[in-house]
Amino acid sequence: MKAVATFAAFCFLITLACAQDKPVPVGDESHHQQVLDNQYTRVFHVVVLPKQSTLVHQHDHDYVWVQIGAGDISNDLQGRPPAQVKLSDGQVRFTKGGFADKVTNLADTPFVNITIEVKKPSTKAMCGATWAGQGAGTVCAPTSGAIGGAVTFVKAQNLQTDAVEADSVIAPSAYSIDATGGPILIVALNQFTVKPTAAAEKKLGAGDVFWLGADQLASVVPGSGQPARLVTVEFK
Numbered sequence: 002m003k004a005v006a007t008f009a010a011f012c013f014l015i016t017l018a019c020a021q022d023k024p025v026p027v028g029d030e031s032h033h034q035q036v037l038d039n040q041y042t043r044v045f046h047v048v049v050l051p052k053q054s055t056l057v058h059q060h061d062h063d064y065v066w067v068q069i070g071a072g073d074i075s076n077d078l079q080g081r082p083p084a085q086v087k088l089s090d091g092q093v094r095f096t097k098g099g100f101a102d103k104v105t106n107l108a109d110t111p112f113v114n115i116t117i118e119v120k121k122p123s124t125k126a127m128c129g130a131t132w133a134g135q136g137a138g139t140v141c142a143p144t145s146g147a148i149g150g151a152v153t154f155v156k157a158q159n160l161q162t163d164a165v166e167a168d169s170v171i172a173p174s175a176y177s178i179d180a181t182g183g184p185i186l187i188v189a190l191n192q193f194t195v196k197p198t199a200a201a202e203k204k205l206g207a208g209d210v211f212w213l214g215a216d217q218l219a220s221v222v223p224g225s226g227q228p229a230r231l232v233t234v235e236f237k
Contacts, residue, residue, distance in 0.1 A: 022057055024079070024101035030058040032104075033116065036210060041184055041236040042118055044210055049074075049112040054105040060098045062118040065160070065167050067188045067232050068092040069113040069208045075105040088114075091190050093159040093167050093232055095130035097123070113208055115188050117234055121164040129160030129167075136162075159232070166235045173228040176221045180213045186234040187211040187221070193229035194222045 027033055027045070032055045037044040043062075049055060057079065072088035079101045098118075106112040126136025141158040154172040161167075170176060178185060187195060189205035196202040197219040203211060204224070213219050223229040 022079075024057045024059040027058045027060055027116075027118075030056050033058070037186075037212060039212070041120055042186065042234075043120070044118070044186065045116040046208060046210075047112075047114045047116055049104060049106040051106055051109050051111065055103055057101050057103045059101045060096070062098045062120060063096065063123050063162075063164070064098065064119060065093065065095050065117045065165060065234055067115045067117070067167075067190075067234075069115065069190070070110065071108075072106075072112045072114070073108040074112055075107055077103040077105070091169060091230065091232065093169060095123075095160045095162065095165070095167070097132040115208060115210060117186060117188075119165045119236065121237065123162035123164040125163040127161040127163070128158065130162050164237050166237070168233050168235075170221075170231050170233060171228050172221060172231075173223060175223075176229060178213060178219045178221065178233060180215055180217045180219075180235070183236050184215045185213045185236075187213060187219075188232040188234065190230035190232065191227060192224045193231070194224060196220045196222060 028035060032049050033045040033047050036046050068088045068090060070090050074086050075083045076086050077083040126139060128139040128141035130136045144155060144157045146154045146156050153174045154170060154176050157169045159167040159169055189209045190207055192206050194202055194204050195211045197213060197217060199217050205211060221229050221231060
């Protein structure tokens with residue numbers, strides 16, 4: 002009888018382990034909190050507390066992610082050995098969809114990022130994005146602007162594909178954003194106010210997002226005596 006009970010317990014543990022390894026949709030993973038969903042994108046605010054892990058979750062869409070604060074994680078892609086990755090505040094990356102992974106926070110502070118699904122698949126990489134031979138060796142546009150004199154901002158292109166473009170901006174004074182080329186998601190890296198021409202103004206803090214629809218204009222106004230730091234993600 003004892004042997005039967007031991008065998009049953011063993012089978013239960015094996016079943017439980019297999020269930021934990023089965024990917025869940027990213028939208029069902031509890032650390033991924035959805036903050037926006039429209040025809041272009043689905044956006045998640047991701048928070049993993051120190052020494053905790055996400056469930057194995059499936060990324061079906063390409064996505065851009067923006068790191069909020071520094072990070073130190075173990076990224077465990079199914080079928081590959083875990084890889085330790087150290088991240089800096091404001092870091093931006095593009096990842097091709099069609100895989101499952103689990104993230105473990107190795108740091109003593111929360112791991113926070115903004116995961117931005119791009120519902121239109123990317124088929125060509127212009128710069129800053131590489132997959133299956135696409136984008137290898139491409140270099141993004143040089144940093145434009147300067148702080149001081151007549152120009153009052155710095156803009157750096159992070160990546161561009163035929164579906165999405167991401168740029169980092171530092172603006173000590175009011176900075177204009179023009180979405181005539183396509184809708185733009187604004188990701189805040191610190192505190193500032195967004196003043197769109199067609200809607201009420203909104204104060205943002207690190208990790209907050211603001212959707213600027215196609216053909217709309219907005220101004221970013223720094224707060225707290227510090228330059229506004231943000232990432233703009235434009236959808237093609």
